[in-house]
Amino acid sequence: MTKYQTVRGMRDFLPEQMKKKQFIEDKIRRVFEKYGYEPLQSPVVEDFDLLAAKGSGGEAIKEEIYYFKDKGDRELGLRYDMTVPLARIVASNPSLPRPFKRYVIGQVYRYDRPQAKRYREFTQADWDIIGVKSVLADFEVIQVAIDLMRSLGFEFTVKVNNRIVLEELAIKMGVKEEQIKEAFKSIDKLDKISEKGVRDEFKSKGIDDSVLEQIFVNSFDEVKARIGETESLKELEQLLELAKDNDYNEVKFELSLARGLEYYTGVVFEISINDGPSVAGGGRYDKLIGLYGGQDSPAVGCSFGVDRLFDNLEKELVMGPNTDVFIIPMSDNAFSFSTKLSRKLRETGISVELDLMGRNVKKNFEYVNKKGISFVIVIGENEVKSERFKVKEMASGSEKEFQINDLSKILGFIKGQ
Incomplete structure (x- = not known):
């Protein structure tokens, strides 16, 4: 104590x-x-x-x-x-x-x-x-x-x-x-x-x-x-x-x-x-x-x-996380792209949390599961160059690929709209 x-x-x-x-x-x-x-x-x-x-x-x-x-x-x-x-x-x-x-x-x-x-x-x-x-x-x-x-x-x-x-x-x-x-x-x-x-x-x-x-x-x-x-x-x-x-x-x-x-x-x-x-x-x-x-x-x-x-x-209420999507940048270059992506997603009404600790994918996935966050985006060098990335749904394991400007499509996928 x-x-x-x-x-x-x-x-x-x-x-x-x-x-x-x-x-x-x-x-x-x-x-x-x-x-x-x-x-x-x-x-x-x-x-x-x-x-x-x-x-x-x-x-x-x-x-x-x-x-x-x-x-x-x-x-x-x-x-x-x-x-x-x-x-x-x-x-x-x-x-x-x-x-x-x-x-x-x-x-x-x-x-x-x-x-x-x-x-x-x-x-x-x-x-x-x-x-x-x-x-x-x-x-x-x-x-x-x-x-x-x-x-x-x-x-x-x-x-x-x-x-x-x-x-x-x-x-x-x-x-x-x-x-x-x-x-x-x-x-x-x-x-x-x-x-x-x-x-x-x-x-x-x-x-x-x-x-x-x-x-x-x-x-x-x-x-x-x-x-x-x-x-x-x-x-x-x-x-x-x-x-x-x-x-x-x-x-x-x-x-x-x-x-x-x-x-x-x-x-x-x-x-x-x-x-x-x-x-x-x-x-x-x-x-x-x-x-x-x-x-x-x-x-x-x-x-x-x-x-x-x-x-x-208290026991009856079940509250989900405030975060819709967790973004994991895999390098300094990926971090710059990730901040840009997170800003664009937030502007559409999606709640985004960005890995600020530079942890590896395994540690980040443990964090995501503990908090109950539903979607994850991993950004590496390939994603930065192509400006394409996959949004992973944690519950089913399914993934869907998007471009950085597919904001309405990403919103529909994450929010079920």
């Missing part, structure tokens, strides 16, 4: 892995743009006060921020999600058109306890709609998630709830208003600590646990009977009806869904692979932009954990 390894909680993506990750990211990008979302980029480094602001991520997230001081003694941190930087951007750019629909794919950081398949640096694919209060915006964000999961071939579930509905029910069932935040923190850990664990936490916090019976039953009709036709319940019902009308059978009501971040103010949702992990989550955060100095603006968004998608697809 070498002296220097990746920092704890980080990982490298070697070329074969990175091609698979890029394949997933490209699919995500195409889905986002199909719905009219525009790309955005923001710094990885933000003011610590911005990241730790009360009402943004909450105390738990504050503890997970990568914090440091720069040489100017400024307190800074690495972004832990894409939503807080977005709120800053929108607050400081009030002339942005509404609705403002943006996406971003990039790295985020959380100083969390590293676990299997859980890292401190990971990639998020985030999309949001700013300026729309209607449940139609909530539905579109969920629709994007469904489109993406289907395009990647997953069987999955979209859990949907509304934090206001959960809050209204909790108060009806005896939870005090000042206990709501702590109650939500415990409910949000249901998958991790089980029903008994949640009950124990309620007891230790002095919270009436009657509401838990309702949560565990998870009946929309019973919730409706308890709290009546509130505005938040109507919005949730409309959202579920839109999903049903569009044959989105993956969408399910889940009363226990609270989402951990404090900035959520209404509808929340979570996407999980069936018999697998959660891979995305989001919701409505209508007060976050106002928190950073802008005017309060309705907002809803969602974020995919790209690394989690990668971890669940």
